[in-house]
Each structure stands twice: as C-alpha cells, then as structure tokens.
Amino acid sequence: MGLNGPVASGRTANADVTVVGSGPNGLAAAVVCARAGLSVQVFEAQPTLGGGARTLPDPEFPGVSHDICSAVHPLALASPFLAEFDLPARGVRLETPEVSYANPLPGARAAIGYRDLDRTAAELDDGRSWRRLLGPLVRDDAAVVDLLLGDKRSIPANLIAAVRIGLRLLEQGTPAWRTLSGTDARALFSGVAAHAISPMPSLVSSGAGLMLATLAHTVGWPIPVGGSQAIADALAADLVAHGGIIVAGQEVTEPPAGVTLYDTAPTALLNIYGDRVPPRYAKALRRYRFGPGVAKVDFVLSGDIPWSDERLANAPTLHMGGTREQMADAEREIAAGRHPEWPMVLAAVPHLADASRIDADGRRPLWTYAHVPSGSTVDQADRVMRIFERFAPGFRDVVVAVRSVPAARLAEHNANLVGGDIGVGGTTLLHALAGPTPRINPWSTPIPRAYLCSSATPPGSGVHGMAGYFAARTVLRREFGIKRMPSLTP
Structure with missing residues (x-):
C-alpha cells in the first residue's frame, strides 16, 4: 500500500x-x-x-493490510475541510456500518453504540440519560463540529447550540459526569472519550467523547x-x-x-x-x-472473533477498557507513568465493513492500540490477547500472526509520535x-x-x-x- x-x-x-x-x-x-x-x-x-x-501490507501475508495509525474515520465525512473536499466524489468509498462502536462489559451484556440513536438508547439500562446527553447534539451536529473543530478564535455560528455543548462539556468533563446514568451508558461514553488519551473526567476527553459520540449517530463511523x-x-x-x-x-x-x-x-x-x-x-x-503513548498491536486472524456476546460480531470498532471506573483508573495510571494491568484498548475489525481486507485464504486484520505511559518499551501483545480472551474465549486460536510495536518505537514509523504520543x-x-x-x-x-x-x-x-x-x-x-x-x- x-x-x-x-x-x-x-x-x-x-x-x-x-x-x-x-x-x-x-x-x-x-x-x-x-x-x-x-x-x-x-x-x-x-x-x-x-x-x-497510512496502510501497509503485512510482511508475511501481503494480501492482508494493516492501518499503521488510524483505522476508522467519522471525521472523513464531518470535518469541514474533508466535507468540502468530498472524498466520495473522488472515488474514496467510505462504508458506514450499522454499529458505530461497542464496549464489552465484564459480567454483563456489551453496550452497543448504533448509528440509530433510538436503538442505542433502547438497549441501555437507562436510555433516557443517553438521549438527554446526545439527542440535542445529534439534532444540531453541525454546531458540535463548528465548536470542537473550529479555530477556537472565531465566534460560534450558533451561540445557543454552543452554550448547550459547553454545558455538556462541563458536565462530562468534571465529577458531574455521574449525571449520565447506568453502568453501560457510562462505559459507552467513556470508551469514546478515551480516544483523547487524557485523564477522565477532563474537558479534553469530554470534548472528544461528545463530538465522536454525536457523529456516531449522524454521519456514523465510516471505514475507508x-x-x-x-x-x-x-x-x-x-x-x-x-x-x-x-x-x-x-x-x-x-x-x-x-x-x-x-x-x-x-x-x-x-x-x-x-x-x-x-x-x-x-x-x-x-x-x-508529550503525552502518554500507545502500543500498537496488529493481528492477522484466520477467522471471526468468537465473541461471547454475539452482537459484537457486527461491531467494527471496539472499546475494550471495561467499565467507566476501570477506564478512568487505567488512564490515571498511565498519566502517572505506570502500566495498568488492564489498559484501555481500542480495536478495529475493518473487514466487517470492507470485505476487500480479507485475503484469498480468509485471513483478515485486527487493529489495536493499548494506552501506555510515554516512551513505554513494554510489548503489549500478550496483555491485549488476554483482554480479548476475556470476552471472546478461544481468541488465541484464530490468531495467525502478531505485529507488535511498543510505544517507544512508534516514531520509527512516524517521527511525530514521540514516545508513542499519537x-x-x-x-x-x-x-x-x-x-x-x-x-x-x-x-x-x-x-x-x-x-x-x-x-x-x-x-x-x-x-x-x-x-x-x-x-x-x-x-x-x-x-x-x-x-x-x-x-x-x-
């Protein structure tokens, strides 16, 4: 590639x-x-x-390709620059799945973020709080993008919407984040917020969570x-x-x-x-x-992941950090320079939206990041596999190859990623x-x-x-x- x-x-x-x-x-x-x-x-x-x-072929199985850094792209359709540039008109196919993202939970059903806001809320223990948090933003997603992807120097085009977003930023970026009810809803939002790789709650993680969760219910989370x-x-x-x-x-x-x-x-x-x-x-x-880093672990799989919760088989993006409390604890640990036993792991299964990622022998890629302290030299492959085994017993049996890059070595692929800070x-x-x-x-x-x-x-x-x-x-x-x-x- x-x-x-x-x-x-x-x-x-x-x-x-x-x-x-x-x-x-x-x-x-x-x-x-x-x-x-x-x-x-x-x-x-x-x-x-x-x-x-960037996307590069696997060194052993060239019919399988790995995304070197990013894999899923809600901003490919929502970013003002890319929206005007119009990737689809230029031949870039962006496949938008029905499931935007999912969060497996220990000892419970997974929390699923569908593109459909109502369906998402219906499956949560307390869907009303999810609708209260995101419903108004979904109805005015342009204002969300304008505020959070703007130059931070211009007056927002929609001041009323900006105030509404700002209140939610404060709510989910401070200890007031408990206003989101239900273990599953809290985990679902926290998994999205964790994309910022920032202590939680914080305004930075809150901003990332609100924008990406909103887009999950509007343009979706497409895969190129x-x-x-x-x-x-x-x-x-x-x-x-x-x-x-x-x-x-x-x-x-x-x-x-x-x-x-x-x-x-x-x-x-x-x-x-x-x-x-x-x-x-x-x-x-x-x-x-520079901030905390990520350890990159790419897998080549021989077949589908054997999820205990079968609904996860339709989720191309996965947040595998457990509950909100577990994610927050893990992010605090890496900010303090320590490796948590259960780090926040983000994963993508691109072949669920793009069948071209499966080679002639049925092999397909699995993309993962594990959050780690800045400059970490620790190989996270075994830890990531243990987390998958927790929710998909027998996962190791479908692993054909592992391509692991500790945070300290990510700059070899991209000099910007000092210490693994994406x-x-x-x-x-x-x-x-x-x-x-x-x-x-x-x-x-x-x-x-x-x-x-x-x-x-x-x-x-x-x-x-x-x-x-x-x-x-x-x-x-x-x-x-x-x-x-x-x-x-x-």
Whole structure:
C-alpha cells in the first residue's frame, strides 16, 4: 500500500510553499495552497505518504493490510475541510456500518453504540440519560463540529447550540459526569472519550467523547475501503493535479527556501533551525511535553472473533477498557507513568465493513492500540490477547500472526509520535486552545516564514485536516496577501 503514482523525485528550489510531512494535515495545507495558485512541494521522510493515514501490507501475508495509525474515520465525512473536499466524489468509498462502536462489559451484556440513536438508547439500562446527553447534539451536529473543530478564535455560528455543548462539556468533563446514568451508558461514553488519551473526567476527553459520540449517530463511523491510505492518496492526487510536487523518502534537515509549513512535532524545529530559533521560543520548545503513548498491536486472524456476546460480531470498532471506573483508573495510571494491568484498548475489525481486507485464504486484520505511559518499551501483545480472551474465549486460536510495536518505537514509523504520543502533545486543554506555545495565532512561529500545521496545533488530533487548513489560511493571508480561501470541490 502507499501512494506511488503521483510521487515525484527531485526538488523545486523556488517553490512558493514547502510542506514538511505528508500526514492528513500536511496534505490538507498543501492542497489549499496549491489550489490558491501557489507552487507547492511536500517532503516526507518515510518511503510512503500519509503519516497517520497510512496502510501497509503485512510482511508475511501481503494480501492482508494493516492501518499503521488510524483505522476508522467519522471525521472523513464531518470535518469541514474533508466535507468540502468530498472524498466520495473522488472515488474514496467510505462504508458506514450499522454499529458505530461497542464496549464489552465484564459480567454483563456489551453496550452497543448504533448509528440509530433510538436503538442505542433502547438497549441501555437507562436510555433516557443517553438521549438527554446526545439527542440535542445529534439534532444540531453541525454546531458540535463548528465548536470542537473550529479555530477556537472565531465566534460560534450558533451561540445557543454552543452554550448547550459547553454545558455538556462541563458536565462530562468534571465529577458531574455521574449525571449520565447506568453502568453501560457510562462505559459507552467513556470508551469514546478515551480516544483523547487524557485523564477522565477532563474537558479534553469530554470534548472528544461528545463530538465522536454525536457523529456516531449522524454521519456514523465510516471505514475507508482499502484502508486509511485511500484518504491520503486522494489528497495527494489532488495536490499533484494542481501542480504540486511530492518527494517521499527524504528527510528535511535544513530550512527550505521560502515559506514552510511543518506537519511535524514542534520540537522538530529545534533540529532543523538550530541556533536560528529565537532563544525564548527555543526554551519553550525544549520544555514541550508529550503525552502518554500507545502500543500498537496488529493481528492477522484466520477467522471471526468468537465473541461471547454475539452482537459484537457486527461491531467494527471496539472499546475494550471495561467499565467507566476501570477506564478512568487505567488512564490515571498511565498519566502517572505506570502500566495498568488492564489498559484501555481500542480495536478495529475493518473487514466487517470492507470485505476487500480479507485475503484469498480468509485471513483478515485486527487493529489495536493499548494506552501506555510515554516512551513505554513494554510489548503489549500478550496483555491485549488476554483482554480479548476475556470476552471472546478461544481468541488465541484464530490468531495467525502478531505485529507488535511498543510505544517507544512508534516514531520509527512516524517521527511525530514521540514516545508513542499519537496526539503529538496536543491533547491538553492549553494546547487545544493555544497551540504548542501560547501565541495569538497558534499556527505561526517566531521563526520567519515557518509555520506549524500538525496535530500539536488546534483543533488537535484526528484525521480531519483542519489544523492544515487553518495553518494554510494563515500563510495565504500573511505571506501572500490572499484573503479568500480557494474552493476545495472536485
């Protein structure tokens, strides 16, 4: 897997804009600039493009492909940037399952988040509280996206809806989160909130939970056919169609000429610019802290997972952290630098929505993350298997191969993931609002003609392209005097 067609070798020394890093945000920034009429070049250190949206073949069973970072993409349809870009119109098939996500529970039936809000509530012990929390947001999901994926500097278009969302943020981000009733409903929401990899309750986890749970009942949680790479490939193809140049397998170690956008960890600027970084900014970057990490464990399976609760057989996305209390305890442990016995595990079974992920011999991938302390060197494969065995006795019998990457080694696949932090240090409330260092414009830096567009800048992590979009908007206005954003439609 990986984009091979539109990748060019060589370099345009006088390009108007250089983008370092080809993750979704870097490609989004490059697409916006190219469509504005600028000459653009993108450099990617890895041999394949996509950053957090890459898909690669299994080393032993090439008919099975693994998503290297992200696997399921509710924001592929909901993100304002990707909605206007219109992935389906560009040939990217996004299959949306009936079940958005599920949360197995010890000693009880699993909690299931269907795309249908009413069906979800009907199966919960107290569906009324689920409807109360999410019903108004589902009816106004555009306001949810506007607030949580916005630039955090503009007045929300719908102030009444913003207040409604804000009250729920406070409710689920503080000890008041007990207003959501029922063990199953609390676990169901907490599993979604855990995508933020933040102590719970917190405003960061609450924001992630509200946005993703809302989208689960509106656009759903789609899976791209062929893997996440399809999203990166569509962005790259559009860039090349507008004159952009992409160079893979080349690390940038010196400042490029002209304006540069960095889809990198902020600390990368220290290595690239050296003593040219202003002293106060250099000090701030040296003090930059990355968050907890994830250990990646990919499996190749010979057949279906033998779930005890048969309804889980229809769930392509799984939150396997147990109850709300167990998840909160585990997140506190990793924040303190300890490995919990039962870590929060996120899993995806993409073949349930995309049959092309099954090879000729019936083998298929299983994608998992386990939350761990930053920089953990511990292999989590056995722990993840034990968690699956808890809810699917005999799981080990269908495991053909295990591909395990501890958090400390994730940066080998993507230099942004320092210590295994898939949020690039951006999953704190301060960073979500102000960026990696407090600045009026968080996509700018005090380094002349250097800008940041990675997940370390607002609105934070996720395959949505919005950080790249906002960074490109800043560049167009400040560097080129272009105030009108270009159309993104095919």
